[in-house]
Amino acid sequence: MADTIDVNGKQIAVDEEGYLANLNDWEPGVAEVMSKQDNIDLTDEHWDIIKFLREYYEEYQIAPAVRVLTKAVGKKMGKDKGNSKYLYSLFPYGPAKQACRFAGLPKPTGCV
Amino acid sequence: MSEIVKKFLYLNRKAPYGTIYAWEALEVILIGAAFDQEVSVLFLDDGVYQLTKGQDTSGIGMKNFSPTFRTLGDYEVKNVYVDRDSLAARGLTQDDLVQIAWEDFDTEEEVENIVEVIDTARVRELMDASDVVFSF
Numbered sequence: 001m002a003d004t005i006d007v008n009g010k011q012i013a014v015d016e017e018g019y020l021a022n023l024n025d026w027e028p029g030v031a032e033v034m035s036k037q038d039n040i041d042l043t044d045e046h047w048d049i050i051k052f053l054r055e056y057y058e059e060y061q062i063a064p065a066v067r068v069l070t071k072a073v074g075k076k077m078g079k080d081k082g083n084s085k086y087l088y089s090l091f092p093y094g095p096a097k098q099a100c101r102f103a104g105l106p107k108p109t110g111c112v
Numbered sequence: 113m114s115e116i117v118k119k120f121l122y123l124n125r126k127a128p129y130g131t132i133y134a135w136e137a138l139e140v141i142l143i144g145a146a147f148d149q150e151v152s153v154l155f156l157d158d159g160v161y162q163l164t165k166g167q168d169t170s171g172i173g174m175k176n177f178s179p180t181f182r183t184l185g186d187y188e189v190k191n192v193y194v195d196r197d198s199l200a201a202r203g204l205t206q207d208d209l210v211q212i213a214w215e216d217f218d219t220e221e222e223v224e225n226i227v228e229v230i231d232t233a234r235v236r237e238l239m240d241a242s243d244v245v246f247s248f
Contacts, residue, residue, distance in 0.1 A: 062180045065146055068187055071217050082217075109142045 007033050019101050026054075026104030034102050038093065046090050046102075052076065053103040063105040066096035119150045121242035124159035129174050134162050137248035138180060145187040152238060153184070156195035159248075160202060163194065163209040163227065178210065185214035185226060193238065194229045 004011040007029040013021035018034070020026060031050055035042050052073060056064055064072060066084070074082015087095035096108040122141050126133040145151050155163055162181070169176040184192060192212055199205060211225040239245060
């Protein structure tokens, strides 16, 4: 629990895998800082997925596994986005794992 | 992917809060669902309370995970059963329970609610027909 990231001068605690220790600490700056660490420039397309994940968590209290995320994105945003090729192009370290981390959610259920 | 598909049955017998069983069971079900097995979930005894609508956990400092049951459809779990006698013994009916929708993404086949109340004979059949039974 000693780890923190610096978001606009604010120290925010993360766990040993880099996920936020406290969900309520999230702000867009968290995604900015984390993506910079992963060498990703966030685009509107990234934000769509991050926003989607936060809404999904809000509704279901769970971070979806990648297969479920893919399906749910397809349902909401169309099949051109609801496929793993598209999602991996945005989040090369795994759309569920990496995007959930940027979104301040816990590690997805069903990921090891 | 393994070619052997087994029939898994998860029994949820405990009230949602007070012990960790209900939440852990749900996590196991969701993780297991990722392995393309045939999964059935059965709620009986106090476990039927897990599916009740309108849960409010703010007084006990626990996360209210009842909304998470509604993701079972997204995880491609299509068989969710509730024991009729257990419901009746607690003065509950299907109207007191959440609905879980299911949709086949490829065929767009939709089922509005996959939660099915079944009688004891069906419960017995279900247990007989399952290869693996987990009881929580």
